[in-house]
Amino acid sequence: MKTNxxxxxxxxxxxxxxxxxxxxxxxxxxxxxxxxxxATLAAGSADSYRIMALIALALVGGGLTCVxxxxxxxxxxxxxxxxxxxxxxTREGIVAAPLFLCALAAVWFGGGALVGIAALLGxxxxxxxxxxxxxxKGIPAWREPKIISLILAAGFAEGAGLAxxxxxxxxxVSPRWLAGALLGALILRRLAxxxxxxxxxxxxxxxxxxxxxxxxxxxxEMIGQLAPEMLVVAGxxxxxxxxxxxxxAGLAxxxxxxxxxxxxVARAAYxxxxxxxxLPVRGQGExxxxxxxxxxx
Amino acid sequence: MARFIMTxxxxxxxxxxxxxxxxxxxxxxxxxxxxxxxxxxxxxEFPDVRRSFVPTGCMHCGDPPCMHVCPSTAxxxxxxxxxxxxxxxxxxxxxxxxxxxxxARYISHKREFAYGDKPTAQEAARFDARRMNVATxxxxxxxxxxxxxxxxxxxxxxPEVTPACVNSCIAGVLAFxxxxxxxxxxxxxxxxNQFFRMHEELGTDPGMYYIFDKK
Numbered sequence: 001m002k003t004n005x006x007x008x009x010x011x012x013x014x015x016x017x018x019x020x021x022x023x024x025x026x027x028x029x030x031x032x033x034x035x036x037x038x039a040t041l042a043a044g045s046a047d048s049y050r051i052m053a054l055i056a057l058a059l060v061g062g063g064l065t066c067v068x069x070x071x072x073x074x075x076x077x078x079x080x081x082x083x084x085x086x087x088x089x090t091r092e093g094i095v096a097a098p099l100f101l102c103a104l105a106a107v108w109f110g111g112g113a114l115v116g117i118a119a120l121l122g123x124x125x126x127x128x129x130x131x132x133x134x135x136x137k138g139i140p141a142w143r144e145p146k147i148i149s150l151i152l153a154a155g156f157a158e159g160a161g162l163a164x165x166x167x168x169x170x171x172x173v174s175p176r177w178l179a180g181a182l183l184g185a186l187i188l189r190r191l192a193x194x195x196x197x198x199x200x201x202x203x204x205x206x207x208x209x210x211x212x213x214x215x216x217x218x219x220x221e222m223i224g225q226l227a228p229e230m231l232v233v234a235g236x237x238x239x240x241x242x243x244x245x246x247x248x249a250g251l252a253x254x255x256x257x258x259x260x261x262x263x264x265v266a267r268a269a270y271x272x273x274x275x276x277x278x279l280p281v282r283g284q285g286e287x288x289x290x291x292x293x294x295x296x297x
Numbered sequence: 298m299a300r301f302i303m304t305x306x307x308x309x310x311x312x313x314x315x316x317x318x319x320x321x322x323x324x325x326x327x328x329x330x331x332x333x334x335x336x337x338x339x340x341x342e343f344p345d346v347r348r349s350f351v352p353t354g355c356m357h358c359g360d361p362p363c364m365h366v367c368p369s370t371a372x373x374x375x376x377x378x379x380x381x382x383x384x385x386x387x388x389x390x391x392x393x394x395x396x397x398x399x400x401a402r403y404i405s406h407k408r409e410f411a412y413g414d415k416p417t418a419q420e421a422a423r424f425d426a427r428r429m430n431v432a433t434x435x436x437x438x439x440x441x442x443x444x445x446x447x448x449x450x451x452x453x454x455x456p457e458v459t460p461a462c463v464n465s466c467i468a469g470v471l472a473f474x475x476x477x478x479x480x481x482x483x484x485x486x487x488x489x490n491q492f493f494r495m496h497e498e499l500g501t502d503p504g505m506y507y508i509f510d511k512k
Contacts, residue, residue, distance in 0.1 A: 010336055010338055015394070015395055017391030017394040017404060018391055018395055070390075071389050071390045071391075072388065072391075072404055072406065072429075072430030072431055073387065073388045073389045073430050073431060074388075076369070076386075076387075077388060079369035079370075079371070079386055079387075080368045080369060080388060080390070081368070082369045082370045083367060083368050083369060083370045086364075086365040086366070087365065087366050087368040087392075088366070089366065089368040089392055093368070132392075135362070135365065135366050135396060136366070136392070136395040136396050137362040137396050137397070137398050137499055137501070138362070138394070138395050138396050138397045138398045138399075138400065139395050271395075271398075271400055272398040272399070272400070272496060272499075273400075274336055274351065274353065274495065275495065275496065276349060276493075276495075276507075277497075278493060278509050279340060279347055279509075280308050280349060280507075280508075280509035280510065281308050281510045282308065282347060282348075282349075285347070287491075287509060287510050288340075288341075288347065291338065293338075
């Protein structure tokens with residue numbers, strides 16, 4: 001991380017405190033908890049669940065490790081747990097501990113109520129991640145409230161995608177509805193993305209952030225959404241002949257979710273910048289309308 | 298209860314950056330860190346062009362988003378409204394920095410010097426290892442404010458207990474005082490003039506008041 005001073009800057013500039021490592025936490029956390037959720041419902045056998053759950057925990061753990069590597073004082077990481085009253089980062093950490101314990105216990109016992117509890121804790125973890133971004137008041141692209149539903153929808157789409165891909169290669173018979181669930185999750189993610197972007201456009205945002213998201217959105221809706229949606233539809237109709245349609249759709253759904261989060265966290269994170277509601281009286285002049293440089297509204 | 302705030306008379310500021318230098322000297326901040334910085338905003342088109350000089354920094358918000366998000370409770374709000382950081386608790390996660398809509402927070406990961414690879418005598422004497430890899434920002438010179446009571450002095454009136462930037466301002470742009478005291482210097486200024494607060498729509502209740510015209 002670099003020091004975030006850029007003297008003289010008026011228009012929003014890209015924040016430098018959270019980089020790709022922070023993005024990896026949202027990527028790993030979303031995919032991992034989404035996979036844990038769908039593993040509960042879709043694993044064809046106890047062994048399949050074990051493998052899916054372990055991959056899910058590796059993803060969540062990998063994301064958290066990335067964040068740990070990013071903080072300035074990693075040896076004080078325990079202090080992260082000091083502020084559950086208002087900090088969603090603390091809450092994420094507090095949920096992570098029982099999530100790992102329950103999921104590992106579920107892996108050990110291969111079933112039971114712990115499987116469901118672990119899945120629900122995963123959903124809570126994912127919700128915390130959405131709230132972490134939304135509470136970042138200094139970054140307009142993150143503080144938009146619709147980012148919470150986007151993070152949730154993206155996590156479920158990635159999880160359904162990974163579950164569908166893994167179910168095809170793991171032992172046991174995966175349920176037929178999994179492809180339909182993947183399609184549903186993809187449609188939800190598309191909807192959440194559209195609502196999120198529309199809200200940003202309507203409410204105003206740093207011009208550069210919107211440029212990044214607009215350029216990304218055009219590609220994302222085709223490559224990241226339409227392609228896996230078509231693949232999964234093909235899989236539903238021709239799955240008997242070409243079983244790998246759904247696998248490809250699943251992998252594409254996960255990869256495009258990672259692309260989405262990397263873009264939002266690491267590329268569209270322009271800060272608030274500065275603004276003057278009015279220009280002050282100077283000399284013989286009068287008060288004049290204010291300025292908000294670098295903003296669309 | 299006191300609520301210390303700062304007023305900035307935008308009609309007076311000439312952008313000399315003396316406040317920036319005074320802050321850096323008083324708080325021994327690294328070369329690329331400006332807890333008090335002055336924006337130079339040029340607007341309009343020739344011949345109707347204006348320059349506005351806008352001192353900024355931590356707004357010591359009444360409802361500080363940095364404090365709410367801080368996972369370690371390192372960022373806290375004092376009873377007098379000053380938002381401060383406990384460097385021994387901070388984990389340097391940067392969450393406060395992305396939560397602050399005023400770009401007021403800094404995290405230095407490398408020790409840097411104003412001239413070359415070696416510290417000046419001042420930099421060597423004032424180096425504080427506790428401030429490395431943690432969040433830092435303007436404290437309203439809280440160390441000065443803290444001794445006001447025992448010395449029987451008034452922050453904003455007596456220079457000894459007033460922030461360095463306010464003391465140094467050559468044009469009387471900056472004033473510091475208690476917003477809750479109707480007779481304080483800042484309350485008087487706000488009663489006599491029109492003012493705004495930056496990004497007030499975000500609901501942070503910022504503690505820097507920008508005066509732009511008389512009433």
